[in-house]
Amino acid sequence: MAELTYREAVAAGIAQEMRRDPSVVFLGEDVGGAGGVFKTTAGLLEEFGPDRVVDTPISEQAILGAAMGAAMTGLRPIAEIMFADFFAVCWDFVANEIAKSRYMTDGMVGCPLVIRSGNGAGLRFGAQHSQSIENWAMAVPGVKVVAPSTPKDLIGLMAASVRDPDPVLLFEHKALYPSKGEVPEGEIVDELGKARVLREGSDATVVALALMVPRALEAADRLAAEGIHLTVIDLRSLVPLDTATILRSVAQTSRLFTVEENPRLCGWGAEICSIVSEEAFWDLDGPIVRITTPHLPLASAPNLEDLALPDADRIAATIKAALG
C-alpha cells in the first residue's frame, strides 16, 4: 500500500496503461513538458517520450479528432480536455462523431479511446471553468461516463476505460486533486458500471458522485451521531449505470436521496429517480429527494460558490427534514 494523491493517481493510472500497451498514447494541452496545468501528468513525457505523449496546440477539435482517427486505426488514445467546460468547443467530436461511429457503421468502426477532463467547482474559477458536465455527457448515446472519487478508483477506472473497446469520458474532480488515499501495489484494474457501497445504514440510501461522495459521507457521519443511519453509495460510473446496487439498497432502506453537483435540470439523479420510481415504487416509504446545485451558473465569489454546491450541512439538513 502507498498513499497517493488523486492528482498523482492520474499519472500513475496513465503510466500503468502506457507501460502495458504500446498502443496507448496521450495527448493534450500542456500535458507533456509542463506535466499538465494541474500537474496531473508529470513524468509521462520523460518516461514515454514525445511520440506517445504529445503537447498539442490549443485546438480541442483537433485533439479529439486526432484521438478518434487514431482509435479507429489501432491506437488507444487518452486525450485530455483541460477543463470540462471546454468540451463545449469540441462537442461535435463527442456527440456526433465518436459516440455515433460504431452504430452508424453497424459495428464496423469503433473508437476505443478515453477523454479525461478536470470537472467541477470548488476552486472559485467562475462560470466558465467550474461546471460539472457529467450530465451533458450521459445524455449522449454511445459514450460511457465515469467519475472516480478516490485515487485508487481513479487508477482502476482509468485502466478499465483504456481497455474498454468503446469511448469513455473520465471526469476527474478538480477539487479532489489534493486529496489522498491508499493505493495497493501492483496493477489496478477496475470495472466500468459498478457502484460501491461505502457505508450501510438502514434509514435511507444516499447516492453521490465525485466531490459529493466525501460530502455525503460527512453528512452521514453527522447524522449517525443523531441516530439516523445512512447507506452511502459512490456511483463511480454513470454509463453504464449500476442500477442493481441502487435498487437493492432502496429495497433495504426504503428511502433515496441523490447528491449531485451538476445543475438541477436533467442532472444524473433525475434518471436514477425515474428508474427507481418505475422499478421500485412499492419499496419506497417516501419521496425521492434530489440534493443538487441549483439551476444556476456558478459565481466566482467564494461565499456564492459555497452556497451553490451541496455541502455536508445542506445534505444532512435536507435528509433529516425529509425523514421527519
Added chain:
Amino acid sequence: MPVSGAPYGAHQIVLPEPFDESLKDAPIDLETRIEMFRKQHQIRQLEKRLYTLFLEGLVRGTSHQSMGMEATSAAFGAALRPDDYSFNTYRGHGHTVARGVPPEPIIAELLGKATGLVGGKGGSMHLTSVEHGMMGSYAIIGAHLCIANGAAWSAKLRGTDQVAVAFFGDGATNIGAFHEAVNYAANYRLGTIFVCENNLYMEYTPIAEVTPVTHPAADRAPAYGLDAAIVDGNDADAVYLAARTAIERARTGGGPSIIEAKTYRHGGHSRADPGKYRPDPEVEAWLEHDPIPMYHQRLLDLGVGEDRLTAIIQEVAAEIDRAAEAAKSAPEPPAEALWTNVWANGGSQWRN
C-alpha cells in the same frame, strides 16, 4: 514530435528587438502620450497590488496578470473612442483599466466582494464594463473573436462608425474560432480589429513548439486576404500608430485588421505559476525590454519634466491605495445574489 519539427524541448529563445528610437518623432501628440504613460502605470501598479493581495491570501480562484504587457492595452485605450467596443481574455485586467474602468471595482471583484465590477459573480477572468465599451473578458479561448465580429456588424447595421477590438494571445491563433472569425470579418468587411498579444507562450508551452509559422497571427493573415502589422508590443507609440491605422480603416468601412504585438509577461501564466519553464536569458532580456521605463525616458527626451511624470506615478499610487482599502473593507456579496440575474427580470426562476 513537436509540429514545428524542432527537437523536443529545444526552446528557441526569442529575444526582443531593441526599441525603435525613431518613434520618438512619431506624429503622436504629447497629451496622448501622457495618457498612455498614465495608463501603463495604472495597469502596472494595479497588477502589483493584486499580486500582493494574492500573497496575503485575499484573492481566491485564479488570475492572469499582464505585468510587462501594459503598452498594448494602454495604446488601444488611448486610441479608441469611448463608444468603441473591446473584448478581451481572462488576462484582461489591463484592457479593463485601459478603457477607463477605475481600480476599486476591479480589486473588489478579485476579492469576491459585493462592490466588485460584476458583483463578485465573475472574478478576475470575467471583468466587464459596458459603460466603458469593455464588453467582457472571455475565458474560453477564441470565443470573443467571433463575438467581436457581431459587435462590428451591429455597428455597421446601426450606422454608427464604432469599431470592435478583440485582444487575444498567441495560443488562441490555433483554435478554429480564430480562423473562423478572421475569415468572417474579412468576408463581410467588418470593422473588427484582431490584436494578438504574442507573449511567446501559451500556458507553459512555447507557442513555437506547436505552431509551424513564426508569427502565429500575422503569418495567417494573407490566407484571409489581409495584411497584418507586426509591432513592438512593449512600445506604446508603436502600438498606437498601428491601432490608429486599423481603427481608421475599420471606421471608414475598410474592413478588419490584424495586429501582432510582440511582448512578454513578466510573471507566470497565472498567479500560481512561477514561470520556470522559460529560459533565464530570455526572461532577463525581456525584463530589460520593459515598456514602462522606456516610455518614461522617451517622455523625458520629448521634454516632459520629471516632476510631471513623478506626480502622475504618485497620483496613481494614491488611487490604488484608496481602491485597495475600500475593496478590502467592502462586504461579501449577500446570499440573495446567488439567485439574481439569470434572467432579464432579475431572477432565476425556472418553474412555477
